[in-house]
Amino acid sequence: MTRFFSLPVAWTRKTLLGAACGVAFLTGGVAAQAEPTLTVGSKAPSLDIEHYIHEDLGKFGPVTDFEDGKIYVVEFWATWCGPCIQSMPHLVELQERHRENGVQIVSISDEDLETVEGILERDYPGKEGVTFAELTSAYTLTVDPDGSSTDDYMRAANQNGIPAAFLVGKTGLIEWIGHPMSLDEPLEQVIEGTWDREAFKEEMARQQRLEEAMQxxxxMAGEGNFEDAIKVIDKVLEEFEGVDDEMGQSVREQLTQFKYGLRLDSGDLSEDVMTYFRGQLKEAKGNPQAMAQFSYGLMSSIQQGAKVGKLADETLVALNAEIEGADPQIQPLMHVLVAQMNASLERFDAAIEAQKKAIEKSEGRQKERMEGMLEELEELADVDSTTKKSDDEKEDSSEEGE
Structure with missing residues (x-):
């Protein structure tokens, strides 16, 4: 049941999850990588940026080397990256809040200038009358088409996802690397002089070991080698046993969940496994989103061939009980989950009924997609009915022959 496993964005990579996690990834994928040449504690590379979009506004000058006593945020983005666009107002807020503290945010895209200029006069989503150009004028927006800055920072640090930010401290060293939405606390502590660089460096090292283990x-799980996969998880759990911070606690919870998912996928329906998942169901009660997430994980396991016993029926009952109280926007998707789970169990009448409810709750393009899914279910039901009829006829013929 590997789809149950998902670490927080700052602690994992999208390739481990198989699901969107709010981070857009650079082209080329995530391959086996050498040790990073740029990390926390490294001297920040000089910047050689070709285009400064708002240089004429005079708020900030171009940056090459980093001045002693000043603090910089070097952030990487792209016009095609939704999470990057979503982060822009937060960068504005940080820049305005800390301008007097000697903080300069330099945001770099490695696209061509024409591509970036193409969005500047458009309204920023959700801010009618405010263009991208007006919004981003609060900080230093730049374009570096030759990718030299991307090479010096992103690739040197083995960072594959954008947006990504590098916090350069008062002495020109990299203090922190991460998602810009998580920048507030480390930036404030670097300003105040209370930032513990070495502690964060160790946290990043733990994160790297975790990512390597989960790969x-x-x-192993993809190859059906569940026993060895569980052993690897147990070793990681041992390492994180004494880590009492937020990361450690969350990792232990997620790894434990993943471990039980693997046990279920391997066919383990022991009392221990069933008790664990029933506990998860109980915790999700009253939280439609949590119930939908649990149900999706279980449905995925069933579709991959896992035999989950009574847990399927118990989940269907619990999921159905949450639909009416859920946000209207997710009700259609919850009905779809009911339909897909029933279809995975070859209960096509119940699946079709649930899919029709999903259509009733939908409109526009979503409704069209739901109707297409209903047609697929009806086709599957016809095939299933024909197959069963053929099997029955063969059985009757065999009995007559005897």
Whole structure:
């Protein structure tokens, strides 16, 4: 049941999850990588940026080397990256809040200038009358088409996802690397002089070891080698046993969930496994989103061939009970989950009924997609009915022959 596993964005990579996690990834994918040459504690590379979009406004000058006593945020973005666009107002807020503290945010795209200029006069989503140009004029927006800055920072640090930010401290060293939406606390502590660089560096090292272990686990699980995959998880759990911060607690919870999912996928329906998942169901009660997430994980396991016993029926009952109280926007998707789970169990009448409810709750393009899914279910039901009829006829013929 590997789809149950998902670490917070700052602690994992999208390739481990198989699901969107709010981080857009650079082209080329995530391959086996050498040790990073740029990390927390490294001297920040000089910047050689070709185009400064708002240089004429005079708020900030171009940046090459980093001045002693000043603090910089070097952030990487792209026009095609939704999470990057979503982060822009937060960068504005940080720049305005800390301008007097000697903070300069330099945001770099490695696209061509024409591409970036193409969005500047458009209204920023959700801010009618405010263009991208007006919004981003609060900080230093730049374009570096030759990719030299991307090479010096992103690739040197083995960072594959954008947006990504590098916090350069008062002495020109990299203090922090991460998603810009998580920048507030480390930036404030660097300003105040209370930032613990070494502690964060160790946290990043733990994160890297976790990612490497989970890549191995996912590979083993994909090959059906559940026993060895579980052993790897147990070793990681041992490492994080004494880590009492937020990351440690969350990782232990997620790894435990993943471990039980693997046990279920391997066919383990022991009392221990069933008790764990029934506990998860109980915790999700009253939280439609949590119930939908749990149901999706279980449905995925069933579709991959896992035999989940009574847990399927118990989940269907619990999921159906949450639909009416859910946000109207997610009700159609919850009905779809009911339909897909029933279809996975070859209960096509119940699946079709649930899919029709999803259509009733939908409109526009979503309704069209739901109707298409209903047609597919009806086709599957016809095939299933024909197959069963053929099997029955063969059985009757065999009995007559005897």
């Amino acid at each position: 191995k686990v996912n590979r």
